[in-house]
Amino acid sequence: MNGPGPLGAFLQARRARLRPEDVGLRDLGPRRRVAGLRREELAQLAGVSVSYYARLEQGQSRGASAEVLDAIARALLLDDHERAHLDRLASGARRAPRLRRPRPEKLADERRDLLRAVDGVPAIVLGRRTDVLAWNTLGHALLAGHLDFRDPDDPARRPNMSRMLFLDPHCQELYADWKRKARAVVGNLCIAVGRHPEDPLLAELIGELTMKSPQFVALWGDHRVAPCDAADYELHHPLVGTVTVTQQTLSIARSPEQALIVCTTPAGSSSEEALALLRQASDSRAPYAHSVGIPEKPSRQV
Numbered sequence: 001m002n003g004p005g006p007l008g009a010f011l012q013a014r015r016a017r018l019r020p021e022d023v024g025l026r027d028l029g030p031r032r033r034v035a036g037l038r039r040e041e042l043a044q045l046a047g048v049s050v051s052y053y054a055r056l057e058q059g060q061s062r063g064a065s066a067e068v069l070d071a072i073a074r075a076l077l078l079d080d081h082e083r084a085h086l087d088r089l090a091s092g093a094r095r096a097p098r099l100r101r102p103r104p105e106k107l108a109d110e111r112r113d114l115l116r117a118v119d120g121v122p123a124i125v126l127g128r129r130t131d132v133l134a135w136n137t138l139g140h141a142l143l144a145g146h147l148d149f150r151d152p153d154d155p156a157r158r159p160n161m162s163r164m165l166f167l168d169p170h171c172q173e174l175y176a177d178w179k180r181k182a183r184a185v186v187g188n189l190c191i192a193v194g195r196h197p198e199d200p201l202l203a204e205l206i207g208e209l210t211m212k213s214p215q216f217v218a219l220w221g222d223h224r225v226a227p228c229d230a231a232d233y234e235l236h237h238p239l240v241g242t243v244t245v246t247q248q249t250l251s252i253a254r255s256p257e258q259a260l261i262v263c264t265t266p267a268g269s270s271s272e273e274a275l276a277l278l279r280q281a282s283d284s285r286a287p288y289a290h291s292v293g294i295p296e297k298p299s300r301q302v
Helices: 005-017 039-046 050-057 066-075 080-094 109-117 137-144 161-167 169-174 178-195 200-212 214-222 270-281 285-291
Strands: 123-126 132-135 230-237 241-251 259-264
Touching: 005 050, 005 080, 005 178, 039 050, 039 066, 066 080, 080 178, 109 123, 109 132, 109 259, 123 137, 132 137, 137 169, 137 259, 137 270, 161 169, 161 178, 161 200, 169 230, 178 200, 178 214, 178 230, 200 214, 241 270
Parallel strands: none
Antiparallel strands: 123 132, 123 259, 230 241, 241 259
């Protein structure tokens, strides 16, 4: 792997965010040439040699012990999520790279049964790279009604929620606070890279977003790690107008790398009424597509 790798990039980003006064060091004033702590300062705080810490950041060392990682985590003032992410990155750096291209993810029949069971709310199943493995009718209509409902069934056409959020104008316009949603998605992608640092399909996704989206580059370079398990979002839907939903991420016991995303609304709210109208409109794909001015056979580029 060229460059510092995920572990080195994370350490560099976290070091750059710390100021000397954050860790009790004296700031040298305007003559200071780095935005955050110097490598030698971080190494001193962690009690490791500068050369050893430099090798970690440069991706040249794979043998960091638990004690060293603890010391570095304390020096960087990492929270619990960031500390767990550091462990995953270090563990991935120690493993030999897998050269075989992974197979497309599959959705078990029982997961489709689960989607049918929650048919009253918008729901989708995401894979570990945020690929849409399946969605129910309402989930499709709310989040991606401009795409073909059958696209998740074909790995070659399968939508990816991260790609859609950054590259699809429809999804960018859907979220009132798009940047907050984008930050949450990037945070989850950082965690995925920590768990699967040698996944070539995940690396391709990150590379594509880096090449095509300056907004992604800015958020990715910050290396914020915060899992988004539940969050409220205001959506501007092209058919039913403003809808406020709580997007909740539910783990799937028998498929731990897949997640069920459900969108709920308060009982008796205007948002619940909007979803009821959307359900009526989504009974037939063609009228829905016509009503929002989109083709019945959309582009497969997303």
